[in-house]
Amino acid sequence: MKEHKCHLSSHQGYRAKKIAENLAKGSEMDQYNKLSQYINEIERSNPGSIVIMKLVDNYCDAVTGQGKFQRLYMCFAWVKQGFLAAYRLVFGVDGTILKGSAGGVLLTAIGVDANNGMYPIAYAATKGETKDSWIWFLTLLKEDLKIGRDYEWTIMSDKQKGICEVVFSNATHRFCVKHMHSNMSSAGFKGAAIRKALWKAAKATTPIQFRRRMEAIAELDTEAAKWLDDKDPAEWSRSHFSTYPKCDMLLNNICESFNNKILDAREE
Structure with missing residues (x-):
């Protein structure tokens, strides 16, 4: 500012940065118009992957004729097969805020591998962390993992017990201490x-x-x-604790660790 003899407020700097990012990466809002292409590419390159997008009911843009995004569920085929091949009967669920201009929440299901390590299973991007969105996500997850005897499973959460019971009515629910x-x-x-x-x-x-x-x-x-x-x-x-999962964890650290690992991506 001294060199060019001008004044730049923080708000002007923020807007200029967003313009530059949009020129370099494209508008975040424009990316939603490409979701159908993205889903098709995932299904082509990762056969067996489950990607489900839900649009707002009874909505159609007058200009583009497209629907309005509501939720997106994703579970990659080889991730799912790896989990089912050598998994413990326990997973944690959590939601974290997406900090981009479009906002929203990322719902995650994180499993535990044979070494008690973090194993991301599936996630869903939604407009908000609501009871409806959680039930939608957990229902798809249960179908995807083909969980029939849910009484063998343990679900770790911070506060979603009541919601989990709707879908996994016989599962053991564990709270983060x-x-x-x-x-x-x-x-x-x-x-x-x-x-x-x-x-x-x-x-x-x-x-x-x-x-x-x-x-x-x-x-x-x-x-x-x-x-x-x-x-x-x-x-x-x-x-x-139930003996089915062979896991005595007391904290929902697997979800917290995953949220920290994707911190940069959540900022986009």
């Missing part, structure tokens, strides 16, 4: 002692050990113990 502690703090039960006692109860490996550690929480705060009594221990303590 970190998020449960945040909810506990919001309810007024704070402090390092309560936090440590909660984690000890979560890490208990037998019902007797769990009961003793719950008694220790009651000695610290009887109301905190009552708050936890409303939570099924099968959802947050190893002492009551």
Whole structure:
């Protein structure tokens, strides 16, 4: 600005940057018009992949004659086959915000491989994180993985238990203990002692050990113990976990790690 004797506000700089990005990459909105071509190319180059796009019902643009994007589900064939070949009967679900100009939310299902590593299974881009969009995503996922005996499966989530139960009615639902502690703090039960006692109860490996550690929480705060009594221990303590998935994870870190890995892409 000193060299050219001009003033540039941050808003002007932002708009200039967007113009340059659109010239270099194309408008983000224009990319939605190419989704049909993109889907056809995926189905051609990755046979067996499932890509489903849903448009807004009863909407047609007066100029282009095209529908309006609502949701997109995607599961690549070899990713799915790899998961089904050597998988644990557990996956986490989470939603993360897409920060581009079009906005929206990315719903993800992340599995756990034989080495307890992160294994992305499927994802869906939606206009918003609603009950309807979650049910749509989970229904397609269940059909895609051909899950018949859902009682064998465990689903890890932060707050989607009620929604998961609609589709996976017989599955075991597990809560992230970190998020449960945040909810506990919001309810007024704070402090390092309560936090440590909660984690000890979560890490208990037998019902007797769990009961003793719950008694220790009651000695610290009887109301905190009552708050936890409303939570099924099968959802947050190893002492009551189902043995089907052969996985004792207490955190939804697989989804959090995936969201961090795609941070740059979410900014686009």
